[in-house]
Amino acid sequence: MEKIFEQGLLYDFYGELLTEHQRSIYEDAVFNDMSLGEIAEENGISRQGVHDLIKRCDKILHEYESKLHLVERFSNAKEKIGKIEKLTVITESGTDITERLEGIRQLSEELLAEL
C-alpha cells in the first residue's frame, strides 16, 4: 500500500485517539503536504521535533491497527459490498437473475458473519 494512502486510512480510523497537538502536526505533514521546515516554524519546534512526532504518530496508529484490525476489516467489507453493487448492474448479456441474487445473498451472509 502506498505510504500516504495507508497513513490516511489509519488516521481516518484512529486519528481521534491522538492528542490535538499530534493531530494538527500530523495533518499538516500528511494531508496538507507541508514541509518539516514549514511545520517546525509554524509550531515553534525543531525540524527534528516535527520528524519525531510524525514517526511517533505513525507508530501509535499502527499499534492500534495491529490490535483492532479495523482498516483490514473495513477494506474486506468494502470489497464485498463493491461486488454486490456490481451484481446489481444488468448488462446486455444478461446473467441469470436468480444466480445474481444468490451471489448477493452469499456475499451479504459473509458480511454479516465478518462485521
Next chain:
Amino acid sequence: MEKIFEQGLLYDFYGELLTEHQRSIYEDAVFNDMSLGEIAEENGISRQGVHDLIKRCDKILHEYESKLHLVERFSNAKEKIGKIEKLTVITESGTDITERLEGIRQLSEELLAEL
C-alpha cells in the same frame, strides 16, 4: 440497549485495548457470569477492587466508542446488509426484480459511502 449486550459489543471492538489483567477480570464478570466474590477470591484482590476495575473498564470502553463510534458504524452497516439479504429472497408474490436490484444497489452505495 441492555447493559450486558452493550458491554459485549464494546468489548468485542475495544477489548484488545485493555490490559491482559483487565480483560481477564472483565471477561469473568461480564461473560462468565462470575460473582464479584468469586473473582476477588480467584485473583487475590478485594471485592471492591474487582468492582472498581470493572467500572473502570466500562469507562475506558465507552471512551473509545465516543471517539471512534465503531459499534455505531458497524451496527448501521449490519442493518443495511440485513436489508440487502432480505431483498434477495424471492417470495411467492414476487416483487419486481429490477426494483429489488435497484434497492440493493442503493443500499450498497450508501454502505460504501459510510464505511
